[in-house]
Amino acid sequence: MSEALPMRTVKRIPKFLRRADPAILTAFGCIVALIIVGSVYSPSFLSTDYLLQQLKVASFLGVIATGMMLVILLGQIDLSVPWVVAGGAMMACAATAYGPVAAALAIPFGIFCGTAFGTLNGFGVAYLRIPSMIVTLATNAVAQGLMVVYTGGFAPRDSATNAMRYLATGALVPGVPNAVVVWALVGAGMVFMLTKTRFGRAVYGIGNRERAAYLSGVNTRRVVLIAFAISGGLSALGGVLLAGYASKAAQAMGDAYLLPAIAAVVLGGTSILGGKGSYLGTVAGVILITLLQSILSVIQMPEAGRQIIYGVVIISMLLLYGRTPSKG
Amino acid sequence: MTEWRYWLAEQRGTLIALGIFIFMFAIYITNHPAGLTPNVAQTASNKATLLALVAMAQALVVITAGIDLSIGSIFVLTNCLASWLVQGTPAETAFGIVLVLSVGLLCGTVNGLIVLFGRLQPIVATIGTGAVYFGIALMLRPLPGGSVNETLADAMTGKLLGVVPTSLVFLLAIVLLIWVPFSRSVAGRAAYAAGSSEQSAYMSGVPIRRGKLAAYALSGLLAGTGGLFLTFFTYSGEASTASASTYTLFSIAAVVLGGVSLYGGKGSIIGAIFGAFAFRTIGDLMFVFDLDALWQPLFQGVILLAAISFGSIGLLRVRNRLEWFR
Numbered sequence: 205m206s207e208a209l210p211m212r213t214v215k216r217i218p219k220f221l222r223r224a225d226p227a228i229l230t231a232f233g234c235i236v237a238l239i240i241v242g243s244v245y246s247p248s249f250l251s252t253d254y255l256l257q258q259l260k261v262a263s264f265l266g267v268i269a270t271g272m273m274l275v276i277l278l279g280q281i282d283l284s285v286p287w288v289v290a291g292g293a294m295m296a297c298a299a300t301a302y303g304p305v306a307a308a309l310a311i312p313f314g315i316f317c318g319t320a321f322g323t324l325n326g327f328g329v330a331y332l333r334i335p336s337m338i339v340t341l342a343t344n345a346v347a348q349g350l351m352v353v354y355t356g357g358f359a360p361r362d363s364a365t366n367a368m369r370y371l372a373t374g375a376l377v378p379g380v381p382n383a384v385v386v387w388a389l390v391g392a393g394m395v396f397m398l399t400k401t402r403f404g405r406a407v408y409g410i411g412n413r414e415r416a417a418y419l420s421g422v423n424t425r426r427v428v429l430i431a432f433a434i435s436g437g438l439s440a441l442g443g444v445l446l447a448g449y450a451s452k453a454a455q456a457m458g459d460a461y462l463l464p465a466i467a468a469v470v471l472g473g474t475s476i477l478g479g480k481g482s483y484l485g486t487v488a489g490v491i492l493i494t495l496l497q498s499i500l501s502v503i504q505m506p507e508a509g510r511q512i513i514y515g516v517v518i519i520s521m522l523l524l525y526g527r528t529p530s531k532g
Numbered sequence: 533m534t535e536w537r538y539w540l541a542e543q544r545g546t547l548i549a550l551g552i553f554i555f556m557f558a559i560y561i562t563n564h565p566a567g568l569t570p571n572v573a574q575t576a577s578n579k580a581t582l583l584a585l586v587a588m589a590q591a592l593v594v595i596t597a598g599i600d601l602s603i604g605s606i607f608v609l610t611n612c613l614a615s616w617l618v619q620g621t622p623a624e625t626a627f628g629i630v631l632v633l634s635v636g637l638l639c640g641t642v643n644g645l646i647v648l649f650g651r652l653q654p655i656v657a658t659i660g661t662g663a664v665y666f667g668i669a670l671m672l673r674p675l676p677g678g679s680v681n682e683t684l685a686d687a688m689t690g691k692l693l694g695v696v697p698t699s700l701v702f703l704l705a706i707v708l709l710i711w712v713p714f715s716r717s718v719a720g721r722a723a724y725a726a727g728s729s730e731q732s733a734y735m736s737g738v739p740i741r742r743g744k745l746a747a748y749a750l751s752g753l754l755a756g757t758g759g760l761f762l763t764f765f766t767y768s769g770e771a772s773t774a775s776a777s778t779y780t781l782f783s784i785a786a787v788v789l790g791g792v793s794l795y796g797g798k799g800s801i802i803g804a805i806f807g808a809f810a811f812r813t814i815g816d817l818m819f820v821f822d823l824d825a826l827w828q829p830l831f832q833g834v835i836l837l838a839a840i841s842f843g844s845i846g847l848l849r850v851r852n853r854l855e856w857f858r
Contacts, residue, residue, distance in 0.1 A: 328837075328840075332841055334840050334841070337784065337794060338784070338794065339840065341784060342833060342837040343837070344781075344833075345785075345829065345833030345837075346834060348829050348830075349827070349828075349829035352830065353830050415857040418854070456774075463663070466656065466659060470656050476653045476655060477653065508667045508670035509671075510667070511664065511666050511667030512663070512667035512668065512671075513667075514663050515661060515663030515664035516664060518656070519646060519652070519657065519661065522650075522656060523646075
């Protein structure tokens with residue numbers, strides 16, 4: 205009889221809450237708290253316009269963080285985000301210089317360039333067995349070098365095509381920005397891939413223990429290669445969207461996305477060691493970081509204070525739930 | 533007979549880094565219009581010392597199988613602080629230096645405490661602390677500026693007896709004063725053991741926590757020394773995002789070139805110094821070959837990529853494919 209009591213209490217909690225990851229719940233809790241804090245400061249925080257605008261800004265980070273999450277699930281990291289983002293954007297803009305056909309293919313071309321850099325990363329990690337932190341760092345340097353040579357050699361075409369602008373700022377369905385739709389599609393594809401396909405299973409398996417996955421007959425090296433290629437492609441897509449939003453590509457445009465992308469994935473409960481995490485958490489992490497940045501700029505916090513609060517929030521949230529189990 | 537073989541195996545990474553550096557530097561000097569004059573050596577060693585200090589800081593943490601992404605921020609923070617404090621009378625200057633170095637030490641200790649007692653992964657914990665340190669740096673110097681005791685600055689970046697660059701002597705002093713005692717102490721051995729296999733070290737009763745905390749704290753101190761040296765070099769303080777992230781990334785690159793394994797437990801701070809020297813020389817090679825400065829980042833990137841790919845030649849020797857996967 206005495207044992208039945210805790211069982212009953214447990215059953216009173218709805219099923220979806222019992223199964224939910226505490227990290228995701230905390231992240232969503234913090235999002236609600238941020239919106240409430242913001243609305244105390246200014247009632248416009250609760251308006252649909254403001255929230256949709258935030259969602260639009262979040263979608264750039266969201267697309268990039270999606271690729272980052274895939275790589276982190278493998279237990280690796282992708283530090284080449286800054287210049288792959290910039291490279292994707294610049295190459296897409298560059299295509300406009302070569303006639304109308306090339307301009308029409310600008311977006312796929314930008315993504316293709318990102319995928320190429322991602323494949324280089326994947327080859328180094330999977331086949332040459334170089335730690336991902338180093339090989340992605342080197343790829344970043346190579347991408348930067350190529351872009352510097354490209355922009356310095358001759359005056360580049362750096363303005364975005366109409367299609368890019370439409371993709372980032374237009375609204376096919378009235379009221380819903382296209383960028384959000386792009387993020388939703390990317391996210392849906394990612395969720396399907398992670399939960400329904402062999403590839404997704406393999407990603408989690410490799411993240412837990414690559415040896416075990418290899419012995420179970422998974423071609424682990426190919427999976428790692430593809431994951432890095434996807435991450436590069438998504439970074440470039442993020443860059444294309446950003447270029448469309450700002451209507452031009454710039455050299456340092458990707459710098460502000462590396463650390464937030466990692467932070468968003470990790471705040472969403474994905475283990476930095478790999479093998480554990482869900483896409484819902486990444487969505488929560490992306491929205492959380494975007495809202496935090498927006499609120500800090502709305503209350504006109506100077507850049508110094510913003511950095512400090514940003515760092516303190518990341519560390520204190522991780523201390524709440526991101527801890528590795530203790531030993532002994 | 534076997535004694536020296538063990539030593540050779542232990543120092544292999546460091547020796548390879550030394551070899552790469554000597555090779556690159558030889559190319560650099562033979563193509564330099566002035567040859568190896570004291571002035572050329574002084575300029576080269578000043579630039580290399582900055583990176584070497586940051587790389588040494590990174591190496592200490594990497595040896596414990598960690599990584600410190602806040603190195604660049606500590607570097608910038610101490611630079612901004614030094615541009616306020618290190619000036620005036622000799623006594624004031626000395627007090628300022630002590631304060632700047634203590635702040636570096638404190639930043640490193642905070643990183644270590646969060647990683648050890650907060651049980652966070654070093655990579656994410658230092659992303660967070662790095663943002664905080666950079667914010668403080670921005671608060672100290674919203675705009676570039678400040679000044680430094682110029683007599684001291686010139687002495688530190690000049691030449692001893694008109695021949696030897698002071699910065700090289702300074703590096704040697706740091707190695708003798710910090711690295712040699714640390715690597716021979718219990719804490720230093722514990723840092724290596726924790727990086728090599730934390731579980732085995734724990735089971736053998738090695739004081740892992742003391743070793744790791746000492747490594748993080750000393751790493752902060754060295755990054756702080758780097759920031760101080762940057763102030764001597766530029767006579768001012770600047771909180772720039774670019775230099776924080778560049779130095780963090782370059783420190784990792786230098787550590788890898790210097791033969792310190794990112795998996796921990798292997799390599800030494802001395803290797804990191806040669807790694808940093810080699811990395812800087814790659815950048816300088818561009819100038820002696822009279823290539824357009826625009827090509828420098830690409831050249832640096834390609835050489836880095838080639839150097840790390842070269843390291844995977846060991847894969848060919850693997851007999852059992854399972855050894856590919858750790």
